Amino acid sequence: xxxxxxxxxxxxxxxxxxxxxxxxxxxxxxxxxxxxxxxxxxxxxxxxxxxxxxxxxxxxxxxxxxxxxxxxxxxxxxxxxxxxxxxxxxxxxxxxxxxxxxxxxxxxxxxxxxxxxxxxxxxxxxxxxxxxxxxxxxxxxxxxxxxxxxxxxxxxxxxxxxxxxxxxxxxxxxxxxxxxxxxxxxxxxxxxxxxxxxxxxxxxxxxxxxxxxxxxxxxxxxxxxxxxxxxxxxxxxxxxxxxxxxxxxxxxxxxxxxxxxxxxxxxxxxxxxxxxxxxxxxxxxxxxxxxxxxxxxxxxxxxxxxxxxxxxxxxxxxxxxxxxxxxxxxxxxxxxxxxxxxxxxxxxxxxxxxxxxxxxxxxxxxxxxxxxxxxxxxxxxxxxxxxxxxxxxxxxxxxxxxxxxxxxxxxxxxxxxxxxxxxxxxxxxxxx
Numbered sequence: 001x002x003x004x005x006x007x008x009x010x011x012x013x014x015x016x017x018x019x020x021x022x023x024x025x026x027x028x029x030x031x032x033x034x035x036x037x038x039x040x041x042x043x044x045x046x047x048x049x050x051x052x053x054x055x056x057x058x059x060x061x062x063x064x065x066x067x068x069x070x071x072x073x074x075x076x077x078x079x080x081x082x083x084x085x086x087x088x089x090x091x092x093x094x095x096x097x098x099x100x101x102x103x104x105x106x107x108x109x110x111x112x113x114x115x116x117x118x119x120x121x122x123x124x125x126x127x128x129x130x131x132x133x134x135x136x137x138x139x140x141x142x143x144x145x146x147x148x149x150x151x152x153x154x155x156x157x158x159x160x161x162x163x164x165x166x167x168x169x170x171x172x173x174x175x176x177x178x179x180x181x182x183x184x185x186x187x188x189x190x191x192x193x194x195x196x197x198x199x200x201x202x203x204x205x206x207x208x209x210x211x212x213x214x215x216x217x218x219x220x221x222x223x224x225x226x227x228x229x230x231x232x233x234x235x236x237x238x239x240x241x242x243x244x245x246x247x248x249x250x251x252x253x254x255x256x257x258x259x260x261x262x263x264x265x266x267x268x269x270x271x272x273x274x275x276x277x278x279x280x281x282x283x284x285x286x287x288x289x290x291x292x293x294x295x296x297x298x299x300x301x302x303x304x305x306x307x308x309x310x311x312x313x314x315x316x317x318x319x320x321x322x323x324x325x326x327x328x329x330x331x332x333x334x335x336x337x338x339x340x341x342x343x344x345x346x347x348x349x350x351x352x353x354x355x356x357x358x359x360x361x362x363x364x365x366x367x368x369x370x371x372x373x374x375x376x377x378x379x380x381x382x383x384x385x386x387x388x389x390x391x392x393x394x395x396x397x398x399x400x401x402x403x404x405x406x407x408x409x410x411x412x413x414x415x416x417x418x419x420x421x422x423x424x425x426x427x428x429x430x431x432x
Contacts, residue, residue: 003028004340007144007158009131009171011038013105014307014324015164016112020058021332023120026425027340030156031116034130034165036149038113040106043191043285044220044233046072046205047103049096050408051322054329056098057418060115068111069103069220070230074204077371080381082208082269086371086395090205097414102205102218102233105321129154132170134161134303140342142302159340161303162331164324167292169309175300180293185314185364187212187289190236190260192281193220195229199271205318208267208274210381211372212239215264215274234277235315237289238263255286289314291364294357297349304345306331311356314363319408323356326407329419336424359405368402371395 006022008015011033022029047055047069055065076087091099116124128149135143142161146154163171167182198219200206205218214237221231238260257278267274278284292312298305307324331348338344365373374390375381383389403409 004159005029006340007131007142007156007161008032009144009161009163009169010165010307010309011035011113011125011127012164012166012307012324013109013112013321014309014328015162016109016116017054017058017325017328018162018164018306018331019116019120019124020060020112021328021420022335023116023124024058024425025332025336025420027335029124030158031125032129032131032144032146032156033125033127034149036128038110038127040104040110042105042109043193043283044218044235045103045105045108045321046218046318047101047108047325048319048322048408049091049098049100049410050413051325052098052101053413054325054419057329057420057422058115060111062099064111064115065099065101065103066222068107069101070203070222071099072102072203072205072218073201075368076200076204076206077369078206078208079375079383079386080209081383082271083383083386085375085386085390086399088399095410095414102203102220104220104231104233108321130170131161131163131165133174134171136301140302159302160342160345163303163305163309164307165309167290167308167312169305171303172295172305172309175303175305176295179295182290182292182312184288184290185239186241187237187239187314188286189289189315190255190257190284190286192234192257192278192284194232194234194277194281195227196232196277196280197228198223198230198232207369207372208272209372210376211369212376213237213263214369214372215267217277231282232277234281236260236264236278252285252287255284257281257284259286291360294360296353298353299342299345299349302342302345304331304348310353311360313360316363316369319359323359323407326419327352333419336420336426339426355405355407362402362405368399370402371398374398 006029008031011031072090075090077085130147131144133145143157208215217234219230220233223230264274298310306327334344334347
């Protein structure tokens with residue numbers, strides 16, 4: 001091969017962020033995505049300031065992000081009887097140099113896709129192409145084995161292969177054939193959206209309940225000036241015994257609110273009527289809260305994992321997609337330093353695999369929602385004054401430790417140099 005070329009398996013948020021980064025630094029690439037067409041699927045998502053910083057550096061700024069979501073102003077936990085456990089400002093209000101966004105996952109996905117096609121041309125993403133495995137070549141290159149939507153098979157050769165193909169990654173399965181099955185801790189999530197009036201700051205992320213039975217909700221659209229309503233994303237969660245087989249219920253299946261609303265029938269407060277919020281849902285889905293055990297490496301020579309393929313984690317820290325975006329930028333920076341080589345993959349793997357594997361385990365312990373665990377253990381989730389249960393210094397220390405581990409502690413992030421300095425490039429970008 002005369003010109004380096006990176007193959008990307010998967011056209012989700014992480015894969016598209018990788019492609020946008022490669023285009024920015026002047027590396028030829030092709031994205032292979034199994035879906036025959038892309039559509040704005042899913043519900044809400046949070047983009048932490050560390051990921052927003054990287055999007056800004058990709059030329060995707062507030063004018064773009066304001067079209068798919070709203071800047072977050074507050075993060076709060078509330079006990080079963082409606083009393084506050086903890087709250088803190090988020091984004092710019094917390095002193096970050098970048099906002100945090102609550103957005104629609106599908107609209108974010110389409111924003112990245114449209115930006116990529118606009119910049120690199122429509123041929124850079126091959127839809128209906130599923131990467132099913134890979135082969136090492138004697139010259140150091142790698143070939144991706146591909147199944148097309150029409151049933152035919154093909155093979156594509158590149159300098160490097162990036163596995164961004166999600167929690168069910170075929171790349172990871174080949175790299176780690178003895179990996180344990182997907183882990184389910186017993187939590188079932190029902191997700192949906194409802195038109196309703198935002199509460200508190202008007203752009204607050206609120207977790208209500210206990211670590212085994214809770215509701216998380218936040219707006220993902222501005223308030224409609226005519227109705228006073230916004231699109232509120234919600235996740236209703238309940239932990240059950242893990243003896244059953246979660247795969248029987250499907251992966252992300254549409255469901256009727258009537259199937260789960262009884263679990264929240266008594267959750268009525270003077271500031272929120274949970275049964276009313278759920279009953280007026282526009283859409284509702286059910287899926288298990290699952291992740292994968294960490295692995296000791298994300299690399300196999302010229303092959304590397306990123307995003308959920310590398311570190312599928314419980315969504316308790318609101319940083320899964322954010323970390324996928326950061327992955328892409330760190331990997332791009334490594335390529336700028338070490339070229340389109342396995343050495344670049346090794347540098348990325350060395351920097352992120354160990355620390356992010358620890359975040360996976362932290363999220364299994366409920367991540368920042370771990371405060372709910374502590375409150376539940378000490379008082380059953382019902383209290384009058386939270387200071388009598390867990391004092392403010394203990395709450396603040398708990399949250400600071402998580403943010404530091406996840407890479408978005410405010411001082412740490414604000415002081416960090418750009419992952420990829422403006423204008424740095426290996427060569428003039430060539431469309432795939």
